[in-house]
Amino acid sequence: MRGRFERRTFLKAGIGFGVGLRLADPSIAAQEDPASIRPTEGDLLVRLGDSSATPLGPDDIPLSARPTMAWAMDPADKTVRSGSRLNQLLLVRLDPVTLTPETLSRAAEGVVAYTAICTHEGCDIDDWLADKQHLSCACHFSTFDPKDSGRVVEGPALRMLPALPLKVVDAKLVVAKPFTSRVGFGEPPL
Amino acid sequence: MKTHYRVIVAFLLLAFGSEPGRTQQPAPAAPMPPNLQNYKPVTAERLRKPDDGDWLMVRRTYDGWGYSPLAQITRASVTQLQPLWVMATGVTNGHEAAPIVNNGVMFVATPGNQLMAIEARSGEVFWRFTRPLADDVIRMHPTTRGVALYGDRVFFASGEAVLVALDARTGKEVWTTKVDENKSGYYLSVAPLVVDGKVLIGTSGGEFGIRGFVAAYDANTGKELWKSYTIPAPGEPGSDTWPQGDQWKTGGGPAWVTGNYDPETNLVFWGTGNAGPWMGDQRPGDNLYTSSTIALDVATGRLKGYFQYHPNDSWDWDEVSPPILVDYRRNDRTIKGLINVARNGYLWFLERTDGPIRFNEGVPYVKQNVFSSLDPRTGRPNVDPARKPGTGRKADFCPSWWGGKNWPSVAYSPQTRMIYIPANENLCATMEGRAIQYTPGRNFIGATTTLYLAPGADHIGEVQAWNVDTGKRVWTHTFAKSTNWGPILATGGGLVFSGGTSDRKFRAFDALTGAVLWEFPTSSGIIGQPVSFMVEGRQYIAVQSGWGIDARTMQSRLARLSADFSPVPEGGAIWVFGLGVGASRPSQ
Numbered sequence: 001m002r003g004r005f006e007r008r009t010f011l012k013a014g015i016g017f018g019v020g021l022r023l024a025d026p027s028i029a030a031q032e033d034p035a036s037i038r039p040t041e042g043d044l045l046v047r048l049g050d051s052s053a054t055p056l057g058p059d060d061i062p063l064s065a066r067p068t069m070a071w072a073m074d075p076a077d078k079t080v081r082s083g084s085r086l087n088q089l090l091l092v093r094l095d096p097v098t099l100t101p102e103t104l105s106r107a108a109e110g111v112v113a114y115t116a117i118c119t120h121e122g123c124d125i126d127d128w129l130a131d132k133q134h135l136s137c138a139c140h141f142s143t144f145d146p147k148d149s150g151r152v153v154e155g156p157a158l159r160m161l162p163a164l165p166l167k168v169v170d171a172k173l174v175v176a177k178p179f180t181s182r183v184g185f186g187e188p189p190l
Numbered sequence: 191m192k193t194h195y196r197v198i199v200a201f202l203l204l205a206f207g208s209e210p211g212r213t214q215q216p217a218p219a220a221p222m223p224p225n226l227q228n229y230k231p232v233t234a235e236r237l238r239k240p241d242d243g244d245w246l247m248v249r250r251t252y253d254g255w256g257y258s259p260l261a262q263i264t265r266a267s268v269t270q271l272q273p274l275w276v277m278a279t280g281v282t283n284g285h286e287a288a289p290i291v292n293n294g295v296m297f298v299a300t301p302g303n304q305l306m307a308i309e310a311r312s313g314e315v316f317w318r319f320t321r322p323l324a325d326d327v328i329r330m331h332p333t334t335r336g337v338a339l340y341g342d343r344v345f346f347a348s349g350e351a352v353l354v355a356l357d358a359r360t361g362k363e364v365w366t367t368k369v370d371e372n373k374s375g376y377y378l379s380v381a382p383l384v385v386d387g388k389v390l391i392g393t394s395g396g397e398f399g400i401r402g403f404v405a406a407y408d409a410n411t412g413k414e415l416w417k418s419y420t421i422p423a424p425g426e427p428g429s430d431t432w433p434q435g436d437q438w439k440t441g442g443g444p445a446w447v448t449g450n451y452d453p454e455t456n457l458v459f460w461g462t463g464n465a466g467p468w469m470g471d472q473r474p475g476d477n478l479y480t481s482s483t484i485a486l487d488v489a490t491g492r493l494k495g496y497f498q499y500h501p502n503d504s505w506d507w508d509e510v511s512p513p514i515l516v517d518y519r520r521n522d523r524t525i526k527g528l529i530n531v532a533r534n535g536y537l538w539f540l541e542r543t544d545g546p547i548r549f550n551e552g553v554p555y556v557k558q559n560v561f562s563s564l565d566p567r568t569g570r571p572n573v574d575p576a577r578k579p580g581t582g583r584k585a586d587f588c589p590s591w592w593g594g595k596n597w598p599s600v601a602y603s604p605q606t607r608m609i610y611i612p613a614n615e616n617l618c619a620t621m622e623g624r625a626i627q628y629t630p631g632r633n634f635i636g637a638t639t640t641l642y643l644a645p646g647a648d649h650i651g652e653v654q655a656w657n658v659d660t661g662k663r664v665w666t667h668t669f670a671k672s673t674n675w676g677p678i679l680a681t682g683g684g685l686v687f688s689g690g691t692s693d694r695k696f697r698a699f700d701a702l703t704g705a706v707l708w709e710f711p712t713s714s715g716i717i718g719q720p721v722s723f724m725v726e727g728r729q730y731i732a733v734q735s736g737w738g739i740d741a742r743t744m745q746s747r748l749a750r751l752s753a754d755f756s757p758v759p760e761g762g763a764i765w766v767f768g769l770g771v772g773a774s775r776p777s778q
Contacts, residue, residue, distance in 0.1 A: 048629070086325065121330065129638070138637065139635075141746065156742050156743055156745075156746040
């Protein structure tokens with residue numbers, strides 16, 4: 001920080017303006033624990049708090065109702081991926097005709113899955129605005145549209161909700177692909 | 191012009207000239223700067239009676255006045271105030287911490303678990319400390335409200351519920367102590383308070399089903415000395431104000447703003463947040479000691495007194511701001527006072543003793559339609575049931591859940607005998623509750639809300655001045671198109687400094703009249719606590735600019751109502767102001 005400040009430095013700084021104002025995210029915790037890794041293709045889904053870890057099917061998710069909270073579960077060894085709060089999922093069943101094409105491609109018999117962690121400050125998305133079928137965070141009131149890829153309807157969140165594509169296998173909901181984007185909040189590492 | 195150029199240059203250089211985001215434990219191959227070599231240890235005596243030029247704790251003095259006796263910058267000369275240096279902090283979000291200044295060394299805490307030591311006069315960075323956070327850390331309000339100093343150490347409440355002591359000269363960790371379990375929703379945003387060799391903190395996490403507490407740690411070792419919960423366990427005094435069962439374990443009552451302290455009685459006065467979940471009908475009873483001020487014996491942590499501002503909260507009115515200690519006059523009597531500007535919209539004049547807190551009077555300072563009256567003896571409000579939301583029962587009420595005043599601090603000037611309040615008027619809300627089940631680490635709120643402007647509202651933000659001896663309002667400055675989230679500084683120069691508005695301006699008011707004497711648009715909106723200090727005979731004013739946290743959330747909610755509430759530029763910076771060359775700088 002010491003020393004003379006020259007015009008060239010000023011220009012360099014100016015060119016870089018807008019990309020360097022934020023700290024990079026601090027350390028990303030190692031996630032080698034099977035319970036902490038993000039949901040993986042082929043995982044089943046179980047209701048949050050269900051000690052029997054019964055896999056959920058599309059019919060377990062009520063139509064157009066408040067979201068069902070869930071975890072992913074490894075079908076092989078039954079490891080419930082509840083080691084990180086970032087793995088909490090929201091399951092909503094909607095009329096397929098109301099879904100955008102992109103969302104429809106990720107849905108399983110109308111059931112869509114999103115992270116339950118708000119992209120704003122990491123609060124739980126725990127409110128359901130039934131009239132518009134929107135998801136909302138009770139901390140800071142960011143609102144998202146589950147019919148349209150988790151699009152931000154109202155801020156302060158800037159980033160859409162990461163979606164978890166689903167499919168149906170043997171009448172059970174199964175993870176089809178990883179999350180569509182980084183789960184969590186704040187700015188991505190620079 | 192030259193000064194402005196230097197300011198811009200410094201801003202850019204410090205934004206890009208360093209490598210933020212890493213734990214930069216300094217490797218001082220170079221000799222330690224003289225300011226640090228000669229670092230002046232902070233003693234108990236200095237905390238009790240700081241030099242005029244120092245600002246050693248968040249509100250400068252134990253009484254919480256937020257008042258600097260420095261008088262070089264006056265009503266006449268403040269028009270010549272200008273920025274002397276500015277530095278990007280490298281992080282976004284809400285910068286709420288006061289710059290703490292000890293004999294010319296400034297300590298600034300920012301979001302991102304970052305702390306810096308800076309040469310207060312020039313802005314040169316001595317060291318920078320960042321404590322990494324897990325990506326799944328729980329922090330509903332990811333900010334810090336500052337640090338505390340004692341001896342040659344700096345105490346920092348790290349977001350993930352860890353208390354950290356650093357060497358003030360090097361920025362190296364001396365000890366760390368886990369305060370509580372972050373996975374269960376406990377986190378820290380408070381500035382610690384040092385009293386008698388003890389480091390006091392209060393927890394955040396009231397929206398996650400925590401059991402709130404204030405705790406004390408040995409400044410030398412980090413050992414926990416006591417932990418006083420804000421919710422009594424079964425059998426303890428006050429436990430009969432909770433339903434039978436386990437709700438006391440998850441009842442909220444956080445304590446996320448630094449308390450004030452009375453050396454005469456060794457009592458610390460700490461504010462507590464609302465009970466959880468938000469709907470009072472889910473936890474029948476007064477729910478002591480939530481939404482209260484509690485008086486704790488610093489030696490033992492024992493509860494010696496309390497005052498609950500409203501029982502059985504159903505409005506999310508945290509009463510975490512502590513009362514300031516001001517002796518005021520009433521009926522030819524001087525009262526050893528506690529004055530609190532509560533989130534519930536009432537201004538409370540209380541009396542402190544060596545234990546119990548006594549009620550004197552309460553008066554609304556913004557529109558308040560929930561309390562129909564106060565009990566003249568106890569101050570207990572009579573609540574209009576139609577204004578109280580419940581489970582499956584929507585109610586509308588004023589002020590909103592954010593309150594007439596949220597956490598931003600008031601200031602008191604012994605010159606004018608006025609307190610200065612950053613208020614938000616004309617904001618009302620609807621709220622409807624729903625049943626919610628407790629899950630560790632998940633929101634435990636159970637309510638849906640809307641925000642609305644009171645009919646006929648012509649402004650929101652205010653700075654109010656009240657005479658403590660008459661209990662009457664003296665002046666009000668209104669902001670037509672902005673809220674006000676700015677903590678306040680009063681100075682011996684007859685001035686009141688504050689930001690808080692969406693236009694990014696930092697202002698100086700005439701403390702007597704409320705006239706705006708000077709204003710300057712900073713890099714972002716100011717929700718940080720301004721301070722004043724002196725180095726080598728020159729008075730400075732310092733403040734962090736960095737919009738975020740609830741100010742930003744309120745702005746987002748208001749943007750649904752009016753185009754006047756567009757997003758505020760974000761990105762943190764430290765600003766330091768002083769009189770320009772040639773301005774009158776009379777000696778102290």
